[in-house]
Amino acid sequence: MELWLMTAAAHYVPSPSSYSGRALGRGNFRRFEQSKQLRRGGAMRSQVAGHAGCAPAGAAPGLRYCYAFNGGRCCQPRRILLVGDSLIHWVAVHARCPGELDLGLSASVTWRGRRGLCLGQLVDHVRQVLSPLLELCLSHILVHVGTNDVGRGRKRELMLLLNSTLSGVHDLLPNARLIWSNILPRREYYPYSDDDQPRIDRTRLALNKCARSICRRMGGYFVEHPEIGHEHAAVFRRDGIHLSPDGNELFLRSLSSGLANIV
Numbered sequence: 001m002e003l004w005l006m007t008a009a010a011h012y013v014p015s016p017s018s019y020s021g022r023a024l025g026r027g028n029f030r031r032f033e034q035s036k037q038l039r040r041g042g043a044m045r046s047q048v049a050g051h052a053g054c055a056p057a058g059a060a061p062g063l064r065y066c067y068a069f070n071g072g073r074c075c076q077p078r079r080i081l082l083v084g085d086s087l088i089h090w091v092a093v094h095a096r097c098p099g100e101l102d103l104g105l106s107a108s109v110t111w112r113g114r115r116g117l118c119l120g121q122l123v124d125h126v127r128q129v130l131s132p133l134l135e136l137c138l139s140h141i142l143v144h145v146g147t148n149d150v151g152r153g154r155k156r157e158l159m160l161l162l163n164s165t166l167s168g169v170h171d172l173l174p175n176a177r178l179i180w181s182n183i184l185p186r187r188e189y190y191p192y193s194d195d196d197q198p199r200i201d202r203t204r205l206a207l208n209k210c211a212r213s214i215c216r217r218m219g220g221y222f223v224e225h226p227e228i229g230h231e232h233a234a235v236f237r238r239d240g241i242h243l244s245p246d247g248n249e250l251f252l253r254s255l256s257s258g259l260a261n262i263v
Contacts, residue, residue: 226254
């Protein structure tokens, strides 16, 4: 259960000691009971989206905070983890230059790309990069993986692997919303012939469709990247796999706009 305190009365929740045995009116009694609940769940936080002066002392300006009363876990501020293969690695490097690592979001954003990452390695990768604090406070996790799996197995086998992988991430972080980032096309799928290229790309499309369905079932979301297509040579490097500076800029904008609609 998520508890959002949306009124000015939420600025201060009295502690039991504040009453010193005095008789409690109906309003004070309600705040007293609310205070006990929040104290059981952990340290009290006091921020209300859109209300000045409600953020905890020392909080970064512009961040969105909330009470999250999930079995005693408290989530604040909103934290987003982006994990994936080399495309996430290189777009993070690209974002570091113009200072856009936060994607323009009112949230704390962490990037953890790993070159060569495959579906079967994702859960272990997420487990490795999680710190105790990040695991406790993570609100969303975006995964961009599968690029290195397309063409390496039969479509049905890849779909089963995809399902087990996303389920594993969800089991690892049940309180974080899962976001699927669509697998991007390649300029050319090596070492396949020209005749095989459409078939391999259909596998990519099928995996994206399957992943979107899985995420919706888990209460998650997905982000598409319609401006990046294999027919646009300028968005790829010479290897036809990784993105050029222009391609990374398009990818960055797509991630930013997609996440802005979610978080």
